[in-house]
Amino acid sequence: MLVEARILAGEVAILDGLSLTFSAGPPTVLIGPNGAGKTTLLRAAMGLLPLTSGRVTWGGREQAAPDRRAILFQRPAMLRRSAAGNVRYALAAAGVPRAQRAARIEELLALVGLEKFAARPARRLSGGEQQRLALARALARNPALLLLDEPAASLDPAATKAIEDIVRAVAARGVKVVMSTHDLGQAKRLAGDVVLLHRGRLLEHTPAAQFFAQPRTQEARKFIAGELLV
Amino acid sequence: MLNRRSLIAAVALGLAAIAPATAQEKSIVVSSTTSTQDSGLFGHILPLFKAKTGIEVKVLSQGTGQALDTGRRGDADVVFVHAKAQEEKFVADGFGVKRFPVMYNDFVLIGPKSDPAGIKGMKDVGAALKQIMAKQASFISRGDKSGTHSAELNLWKAAGIDIEKDKGAWYKSIGQGMGAALNTASAGNAYVLADRATWISFKNRGDLAIAVEGDKRLFNQYGVMLVNPAKHANVKKDYGQAFIDWLVSDEGQKAIASYKINGEQLFYTNAKDPSA
Amino acid sequence: MPGDVSAFDLVLSGDPGLYAIVRLSLLVSLSAVLFAALIGVPAGALLALTRFRGREAVIVVLNAMMGLPPVVVGLAIFLLLSRSGPLGSWGLLFTPQAMVIAQTVLVAPIIAALTRQTIEDLWVEYREELAAMNIGPARRVATLVWDARFSLVTALLAGFGRAAAEVGAIIVVGGNIEGFTRTMTTAIALETSKGDLPLAIGLGIVLISIVILINALAWGARRAGERYAG
Ligand SMILES: Nc1ncnc2c1ncn2[C@@H]1O[C@H](COP(=O)(O)OP(=O)(O)OP(=O)(O)O)[C@@H](O)[C@H]1O
Ligand SMILES: [Mg+2]
Numbered sequence: 001m002l003v004e005a006r007i008l009a010g011e012v013a014i015l016d017g018l019s020l021t022f023s024a025g026p027p028t029v030l031i032g033p034n035g036a037g038k039t040t041l042l043r044a045a046m047g048l049l050p051l052t053s054g055r056v057t058w059g060g061r062e063q064a065a066p067d068r069r070a071i072l073f074q075r076p077a078m079l080r081r082s083a084a085g086n087v088r089y090a091l092a093a094a095g096v097p098r099a100q101r102a103a104r105i106e107e108l109l110a111l112v113g114l115e116k117f118a119a120r121p122a123r124r125l126s127g128g129e130q131q132r133l134a135l136a137r138a139l140a141r142n143p144a145l146l147l148l149d150e151p152a153a154s155l156d157p158a159a160t161k162a163i164e165d166i167v168r169a170v171a172a173r174g175v176k177v178v179m180s181t182h183d184l185g186q187a188k189r190l191a192g193d194v195v196l197l198h199r200g201r202l203l204e205h206t207p208a209a210q211f212f213a214q215p216r217t218q219e220a221r222k223f224i225a226g227e228l229l230v
Numbered sequence: 231m232l233n234r235r236s237l238i239a240a241v242a243l244g245l246a247a248i249a250p251a252t253a254q255e256k257s258i259v260v261s262s263t264t265s266t267q268d269s270g271l272f273g274h275i276l277p278l279f280k281a282k283t284g285i286e287v288k289v290l291s292q293g294t295g296q297a298l299d300t301g302r303r304g305d306a307d308v309v310f311v312h313a314k315a316q317e318e319k320f321v322a323d324g325f326g327v328k329r330f331p332v333m334y335n336d337f338v339l340i341g342p343k344s345d346p347a348g349i350k351g352m353k354d355v356g357a358a359l360k361q362i363m364a365k366q367a368s369f370i371s372r373g374d375k376s377g378t379h380s381a382e383l384n385l386w387k388a389a390g391i392d393i394e395k396d397k398g399a400w401y402k403s404i405g406q407g408m409g410a411a412l413n414t415a416s417a418g419n420a421y422v423l424a425d426r427a428t429w430i431s432f433k434n435r436g437d438l439a440i441a442v443e444g445d446k447r448l449f450n451q452y453g454v455m456l457v458n459p460a461k462h463a464n465v466k467k468d469y470g471q472a473f474i475d476w477l478v479s480d481e482g483q484k485a486i487a488s489y490k491i492n493g494e495q496l497f498y499t500n501a502k503d504p505s506a
Numbered sequence: 507m508p509g510d511v512s513a514f515d516l517v518l519s520g521d522p523g524l525y526a527i528v529r530l531s532l533l534v535s536l537s538a539v540l541f542a543a544l545i546g547v548p549a550g551a552l553l554a555l556t557r558f559r560g561r562e563a564v565i566v567v568l569n570a571m572m573g574l575p576p577v578v579v580g581l582a583i584f585l586l587l588s589r590s591g592p593l594g595s596w597g598l599l600f601t602p603q604a605m606v607i608a609q610t611v612l613v614a615p616i617i618a619a620l621t622r623q624t625i626e627d628l629w630v631e632y633r634e635e636l637a638a639m640n641i642g643p644a645r646r647v648a649t650l651v652w653d654a655r656f657s658l659v660t661a662l663l664a665g666f667g668r669a670a671a672e673v674g675a676i677i678v679v680g681g682n683i684e685g686f687t688r689t690m691t692t693a694i695a696l697e698t699s700k701g702d703l704p705l706a707i708g709l710g711i712v713l714i715s716i717v718i719l720i721n722a723l724a725w726g727a728r729r730a731g732e733r734y735a736g
Binding site: 259264267268272273288289290291302303304305406407408409410412413416428431432433434435462464 | 696
Binding site for chain 3: 043046048069070071073076077079080081089090093094121141
């Protein structure tokens, strides 16, 4: 997948002259300080944002296969239904036949560790539980490209590990995962390649091992060292 | 729980619930005046009529002008009001088939017991009205083009007063029904012209009492007419005529005459009097 | 003498005349709310979710129509349904059906306006999730209406309150015919005009009690539903 994007909000560039290729393989991890443009990039890749200029292409075909994309938002909205109802809705939207839905719901809730909460109203779940439910909802679409916006941001260590395991498993099945995070450890653990964004610009896009061992830019070095990028 | 099935059920129920209302077709609509309805006369005679004929009478109680208009539009089958001249015009214009006199009652001039105009017990209603105006005593007019309202206007005229020109702050036209006029008079200690039937059954009298009664000019004739089926094909002429025939029959007349409140007869029958 | 019997005695003794009046009042108002909901909810949802020129004006007019004067609506329906009017052949004037029609006209704008507001608020919350799930317009409306159903109960109750309290329209189109089109409110108007103020007040208290009861039931249903579905 190729993203060439320039997105303006009025006069202000949110993403500027960005050009990125996400290729099949292990997860791509987006990092960068608040407001760097991570969420904006993911939403653009999902086709949710009109690009001011530029394009998103899929293996050469523009805007193809939109059904095989799924996104987990940074702050997911819960439908006013039970946890199972949320997953069922996503399955129905993805065109999964009625007869298969019950089994898939059980499977997906178990995958994110929410099998006990199936009948719970989704909006009564804790923030972390909601995050995991939203992941189950995204997986219900059986995506080829899975976009995750800080999927573990409000999770405790155990749940974070569970999510990382899911990400690894999904990626191993050939699903392309693009995720953002503020957790450098997580980036190290999961990333095949790393994208560093800063103020809407692409600073670096390198294989993970190289990024952490020998960052090319000054900003990347600072960021890895835990200094504040402002 | 709400679901699609219960929604459909609710709609069906809603439709079913209001449907039977039209099913009972052996019925007629009679547009009449507030006085006949509010006095309870219909409550007394209609069950007798229904028992005999099986015809349900639905009564609209309106001012005479509105009741005639309802007939004119074809929204009623029978018109039963008290304004002889207007009734005759209604028939002459082709809206009604024929006018039948049925009964009369009388108007009474009501006023506060304190009697600020000093008219209590007068036998001449014209003189009493003149005195009300002279003393600038409060007077409530229906002002709603009803039979009672037109009777009131005729009485002013007969007394030699051009009320349109001579009225002052003491004369208040409220544009409402008899009950509302009595309520207003009761609240403001004013004089008001009322039909006796409504007056007898009126409950919120406060300080009001009859000031003048018995003058021949206060008599109030009721007539009944079938709305012309030639104008409005929907008119149920057989049932409507059956009702009219019954009202003027000996049986109907007896039923009317036997209606009493507190032992007082309210309506005097005169179907046999061709000049009525 | 009938006027000396208070409305409470009438209720306690199960007076059939009063019972019929209460029954008709509820039947007319609830039917009107039902039909108004069938019109107003989809209309409100559509207005919330579509963008077209003059939409703002439509919203302003709709909000203003929440305050339609009942007598004027009654008069308009009267002229339509009169034997001398365009729909005279239906023979509906001075029937309960005419009252339902009039009240439907009064209540539908209330339900539509409140629905629009409710759906629009929920839409802000759901917009991206539904877009990410590739939900089409028809399904979007259905989802939002379904998920807002407990909030929409409030809109229905507002409509019911208007219908149950209303006298101006139904007295014009119903004619206040005893045993046929006499409702609580028209009976109150009649007893007031007859000077039987205690009976009128008594009937008024009965009416208010019934309205409170129905609101309580609907509220309870809403709470129970929310507990179940979140
Ligand atoms: N619709 C918009 N209008 C104006 N500015 C916007 C809009 N959306 C995003 N921005 C701005 O664009 C910049 C990038 O936002 P974005 O949400 O992509 O950041 P992020 O990298 O996801 O940050 P965080 O780590 O806080 O989630 C921010 O400065 C944000 O305020
Ligand atoms: Mg973000």
